[in-house]
Structures are given as C-alpha cells and as structure tokens.
Amino acid sequence: MKIGKGVEWAAHTCALLALLPANAALALDTLAEFIGVPSPYLAKQMQMLSRAGIVKAKRGVAGGYKLARLPETISLWDITGAVDGTTPSFRCTEVRKNGPCGASSDEVITPCKIAASFRNAEDKFRQELNSVKLPELVAGIALDVSDERKTRIKAWIEQNAAFSS
Amino acid sequence: MKIGKGVEWAAHTCALLALLPANAALALDTLAEFIGVPSPYLAKQMQMLSRAGIVKAKRGVAGGYKLARLPETISLWDITGAVDGTTPSFRCTEVRKNGPCGASSDEVITPCKIAASFRNAEDKFRQELNSVKLPELVAGIALDVSDERKTRIKAWIEQNAAFSS
DNA sequence: CAATTACGGATAAAATTTATCTGCAATTAA
C-alpha cells in the first residue's frame, strides 16, 4: 500500500492555488519554485489535475494554472485519484481457481470474501479523503503559518502571479 | 496505493490452515501446491507470518505450518501488516519547508493537515480490515464452495497434512 | 546419524515509480 509522492505535491499546489485571486494564475515554474520540487516532474501532476478538471491551464504569455472549480467542490480524494489513479490497491488474482481443489470458473460468481473485504476497506479510505475539501485543507495548513509568513506568501503571490487584464 | 500480491496468497493460506485439525500441519510445498503459487516465494510470506506470530512453524520430518493462535484472534489486517508491512502509504516529505516561503523547522510542530488527513483515512482502512477475523473469512469463502468440492478439500487435507503423534 | 523441513540472507529478474527531455500547439503582445 503506497501512494506516489506526487500526491503530496499536487495537494500542496492546489492549496496554494486556492489562495489565488480569481483573476490570477501561476505558471508551472513558479509553482515548482514555491513548492520546491523539480518542475519537469511537477508538470506531469499538473497535467493530470488539468485532465481531471481540477485545475484550468492557460497557455501562452501570462498563462499558468488556476483552480477550475470552487474549492468547496475539490476533495483530497479528487486530487489523489487524479494524480495517483483510482485502481484498487488490492489485486485479486483469483488464486481460489488454482491448485488441485481450485474452483471452476463458473463456480465463482460472487467476489472472493477476501477481495470484498479489501474493497470495503478501500471504500472507507476513499470516503474519508473525500470528506476533506480544499477550504478545510487550507485552513488546517494555515494554523501553522505565522502572520509574518502569511504576509510574505501574499507578497510573493502578488509578485509572481500572472494577472489577466 | 498498492498492496503486494503476497497478501492474497497469505490470506488464502491462513484460511486453509484454519480448516486444519489441531494436530495437523501443512508443509510449505504442500501449501504452495494447494494455492497454486511458486513455493520459493510463498516461503517468504510464510516466514513473515511466522515472525508475526500468526502461524507456527515446525521444522524437520513431518513439520510444516499451522495457525499459532485461535482464528478468532487473527484479522485480515494482522495478515496484511505482517506480509506487506505497516508503513503508512502516504509519505510526507515535508514540502511545506521548501521554497521561498517555506516554514522553518521549529515552526512546524503539528503534522501537516494533508498528511494528517491521509493518516485518518488509513486508520479507517485499517479498522475495517481489522474487523474481519479469520472465521468470518472462512465462512465467506465457503459460500462459493460446492459440497462436492468441500469433500474433495477435506480428503486432500487428510492425505497431504502431517499429523503429529 | 540420516532424512526432512523451515530459516535467513544473498541474488537476480521484472515491473513500477520517478524524473527528464523534446517537439508541438496555443496564447498573447508588440
């Protein structure tokens, strides 16, 4: 059970984009600098987020990324699913069909109890992540940010964001 | 988010061992044949289960594996944890410390909200798996097994298990 | 003692994740 590290980047990126004024966008390289990760790889995650309809990309001069929809409608699961995929973590290879006492293919109609249990557990996992929306995330992160740093972040955004006319 | 396929093997192995009479054991090669997986690799999972105190190994002539404790005390999470490890799936690399507006090390006392959310989700996942004990698993699997096959399985065990004097 | 069987570590092959690069398409402003 492992989650790609790109998810951490993507989540923090979305949290940053949520702070952005409506008429502003942040370019890939700018985002990468802020988060402190290699930009060619972050590009991949941003493309995933874009295809999933979580962020909106604008090309060309003064282009960049911004959120595609209201923060309230973006959950941590949305981000995780977009970047890391939604394929179940438990892979059932139907071992119950193997061996000298294996089940015949037409005998196994219901999913194996073991696989079903994992599916249940994953549902719980997903539900929990899905209950955490972007505003809650931003608020939670902000708890650790001093007023001084809040000011610095605001200034940095002002200076590095691309504002549309 | 991915779980090693060895978990499926280990779970089915434990389900099989739960059917075993108290004075019987199954050797590695015998187990591997029943489940239909390569025995040198299954050996690894069995060693994990052994070290975790889920199965009991007995070396030497007429040796093999049996459950180390009552089936009621063995959960699907116990098996998963033993074989696949218990390291959290989400890896926080503290990106919040990076970049031009990164937090200083002494500023971040509480865990990042993002990481905390994933920890919550994993707790739910683990709790769900932990609620599924071996007897329930065995019963669930048995639903799909015809009476004819139940008889064959019983006979196979009788024939291949090592019985202690 | 001889046969059997699990254990542990080392090793190798395969798959996946992580990271980078390049050419192209879109957008904007001069």
Next chain:
DNA sequence: TTAATTGCAGATAAATTTTATCCGTAATTG
C-alpha cells in the same frame, strides 16, 4: 504577422520496489 511565452503529449532514461529464486544453515524426527 511575428516573436516570445507557456502548457501538452509522448518518448526516454534512471532509480527504486516488487517479485521470484537459490543456497547454506539450523532444527526436528526417528
């Protein structure tokens, strides 16, 4: 229209993890 900028998609390469096997050793039995 041209030039500069910026994201997109696919190919590629490096690193890591998963999967699988092997072998020498230790324990157990009779």
